[in-house]
Amino acid sequence: ALRSPFEQYVHYLELMPESQRRHAEEQLRQFVQGYQELMLRTFPCLQPILPHTKQPELVTDYERFHTILADLLLWMTRVHPAAVWFIDDLQAIDDASFNVVRRIIGRIQQVPLCLIISLNDSLDSQLVYERLTLNQPIPIQAILLQPLTDQAATQFITSYLGGYNVDQQIINEIVARSVGSPFALREYIQTLLDTGMLRLVNTCW
Secondary structure (H helix, E strand, C coil): CCHHHHHHHHHHHHHCCHHHHHHHHHHHHHHCCCCHHHHHHHCHHHCCCCCCCCCCCCCCCHHHHHHHHHHHHHHHHCCCCCEEEEECCHHHCCHHHHHHHHHHHHCHHHCCEEEEECCCCCHHHHHHHHHHHCCCCCCCCCCCCCCCCHHHHHHHHHHHCCCCECCHHHHHHHHHHHCCCHHHHHHHHHHHHHCCCCCCECCEC
């Protein structure tokens, strides 16, 4: 769950002027001092920036490591005027990443970051939400998403397929299988396209 921001940041560093990039890389190395090997194992994309250390690793203080990750992620957002971070299916996230996300939420007002998190409607997700919001200094806005109506799902399908006409039988089949989920809609449509079961003939699917 945390790898994507680091991968994007490494890509962003590659676009920086050399002097600015070297300064940012040195700051990153200072952030993770003493945890280089753990960082490299967790985030392989940092290999061009973090040197391997020959010193034997000490017993890892994971609470400290989670705080360092939160500090680093918050620091990384400052290279943008504003940033949006989307975390999908938080109920499936590992405990270490969850702890980092909680730390970030507690300090999110310090940086120009909008954090969007999705959860399904299972009992486990409700427990995760309660853990996430417990003793947080700021309110977390929860938005309950209802399933798409058949009309909205039809509009989604048509739009995804470029606005061309779509056979009504195909629409009915996809809508019935997706049960109002936009994620399932996209997966079903893309699978049909990838397997060649759905093809554009003249101006109609």
